[in-house]
Amino acid sequence: MKLYDYLPSQNAWKVRLLLNHLSIEYDTVPVSIFEGEGQQPEFLARNPVGAVPVLELDDGRTLAESNAILIYLAEGTPYLPEDSWERAQVARWMFFEEDYIQNGIASLRHWTMTGKIRNRSEQIIAQKRAIGMKTLRILNHWLSEHDFLAAGRYTIADMAVFAYTAFADEAGLRLEDFPAVMRWIERVRAQPGFLATVHTYSIDPHSANELP
């Protein structure tokens, strides 16, 4: 299979993480999103949103949305429970990730690390910080009573939520104020097959561009 990827994307890293856990071989197709490659017709045919990650199967079918890709790849593995209640709990945290984390910590980190925050209004920055803090408070409360997010074990819910939460400091949010989250981060990092390599936006000379 092929993964359409942009290395500093933590949404794409989630997929790389699971592929690593599962020891699945794949080819990487880099997409230079800040140069507009995501908006080219060939890529839009694979994902009309123009965003990575996109998984392409050997038969040519393509799947967009990081959390959908995790669900597809995790089917039949220990990372996605069979029990319907436990699966729903996994889904619950993955929807939470999509709604709160991608809109809060992830946006704020992107703007902070690429300097775009200078072009954002105080109002929108305050709004993103508030979403980020609310997210960390919710996670800290849950993780002070649970070792993992769902099903009592490490699942794709933890992978999805970890991807940006573990880097909240880079969004200007102090992780040390959330000790249960910090302990969970260490538990996730200790999982066999954890992918420690992440890439900062600074490896891409075009990352200061606004997305097209």
Ligand SMILES: N[C@@H](CCC(=O)N[C@@H](CS)C(=O)NCC(=O)O)C(=O)O
């Ligand atoms: N909800 C999507 C978000 C994907 C996303 O925003 N990807 C970013 C990189 S992290 C991207 O490719 N952006 C390019 C664009 O939106 O034009 C997912 O979970 O996969």
